[in-house]
Amino acid sequence: MKKSKKIPIYKEPEAWKGMHKAGRLASEVLDMIGPYVVSGVTTRVLNDLCHKYILDHGAFPAPLEVGFPCAVCISVNETVCHGVPGARRLAFGDIVNIDVSLKFEDWYSDTARMFYVGVPSDRAKKLSDVCYQALMEAIKLVRPGVTLGDLGYIIQKKTESSGFSVVREFCGHGIGRNLHDIPEVLHFGKPGTGVVLKEGMFFTIEPMINLGKSGIRLLKDGWSAVTQDGTWSAQWEHSIGVTATGCEIFTSCRKDEPSS
Numbered sequence: 279m280k281k282s283k284k285i286p287i288y289k290e291p292e293a294w295k296g297m298h299k300a301g302r303l304a305s306e307v308l309d310m311i312g313p314y315v316v317s318g319v320t321t322r323v324l325n326d327l328c329h330k331y332i333l334d335h336g337a338f339p340a341p342l343e344v345g346f347p348c349a350v351c352i353s354v355n356e357t358v359c360h361g362v363p364g365a366r367r368l369a370f371g372d373i374v375n376i377d378v379s380l381k382f383e384d385w386y387s388d389t390a391r392m393f394y395v396g397v398p399s400d401r402a403k404k405l406s407d408v409c410y411q412a413l414m415e416a417i418k419l420v421r422p423g424v425t426l427g428d429l430g431y432i433i434q435k436k437t438e439s440s441g442f443s444v445v446r447e448f449c450g451h452g453i454g455r456n457l458h459d460i461p462e463v464l465h466f467g468k469p470g471t472g473v474v475l476k477e478g479m480f481f482t483i484e485p486m487i488n489l490g491k492s493g494i495r496l497l498k499d500g501w502s503a504v505t506q507d508g509t510w511s512a513q514w515e516h517s518i519g520v521t522a523t524g525c526e527i528f529t530s531c532r533k534d535e536p537s538s
Contacts, residue, residue, distance in 0.1 A: 281452075281459050287478035288454055293385075294519060294526070297454065297480060300337070300380065300387035301517050301528025307331055307350075307378045308391045308531065315393040317370045321352040324376070325363035332380050340379040340386055340457045346501060351377040351390075358445055358486050358494050358503045358511040370396040373406060375513045379457060386457040388482050389529035390515035401489065402510055405442060409487045409512040410533065412436040412465075416483050417518060420525035424475050430467025433485045437465075443492035445511070447503070450482040453517050477522050484515030 288294070307328050314327055329349035332339050339349035346360070353361035353375040354368065361375070368374065377390035392406040415436055416429040437444050450463030461473045465485040490509030497504060505511055517528045527534060 280456055282456065285452060285460050285473065285479060286454055287476060288480055288519070289478040293454065296383055296385035297387065297517070297519060297528045298526075300382040300385040301389070301530075303332075303335055303337055303382050304378045304380050304387040304389045304517075305529045305531050306335075307380070308376060308389065311376060312393060315368065315374055315376075315395060317368055317395050319368055321354065321361070321363040321366050321368070324352055325350055328376070328378065337380045337382040340381050340388070343381070343457070351375075353377070353502070353511070353513070355510045356504050356508050358488070358505060359448055359513060360501045360503055362499050362501050368395045371398060371402075373398055373402050373510060373512065377513070377515065381457070384455065386453050386455070387517050387529060388453055388457065388484075388515060389517060390484060390513050391531065392512055392514060404440070405487065405489055405510060406512045406514075408437060408440045408442060409485055410514045412485050412487070413483055413514045413516065414534070416485075417516065417525060417527065420475060420518060420520060421523060422475055422477050422520060425470055426461060426463055426473045426475070427467035427471030428469050429483065430464045430472070431469045434466040437485070437487045442487045442489060445486040445488060445492055445494060447494055448484075448486055450484045450515070452479070452481045454480040475520050477520050479520045480517065482515055482517050484513060486511060486513040
């Protein structure tokens, strides 16, 4: 897919409005699908429900634009990312990542969330919670002058101090008029290194962390990435925009809200 030659800067109000609308719809897809993530359902059924919802609301599933065979990515347990929906039936205790990217009124949004089938194990729940916490700690750092290395470092530190590992083969990315744009947003790094953030940058942060080692392998379908050691993996993702003093989350969900 086309990428910009230099990092796009979006300061016009129409761009921010467009990204908020696209982000809200992507988040609503995940809100909608949650009650259907139950024991016995196939990942194909979940995909079809998401696909219909996206089309019914005037948007288009972005994965279909890049050759992915389905409308959303659904990654279960040991699948790190880009899981291809199919005949697999969910079972009690599974953890499931659903990754929604869509195009709405010429703006792209990308977000991913973890779901539990029944009650997860304590270890699996901690894996998901740490991944989410690492994402939100990085988002809290975002403001002009911060570097992408700062964000990667805080994600890596949170993950590894909790006994998990960071997947290094995949990263966040610029977003806006294009689904995948520059810069690449690594989930590991050194403070003070890499691209310096500027007001008007749009990008995703989407850490993937594993219970075991960080290594992955690609399945024969050419898309699904799984852990090499068979341990489980988690991913959370938001699309954000850098403001003059911090950032705005375009794909915010209820879990992002502070508890009362």
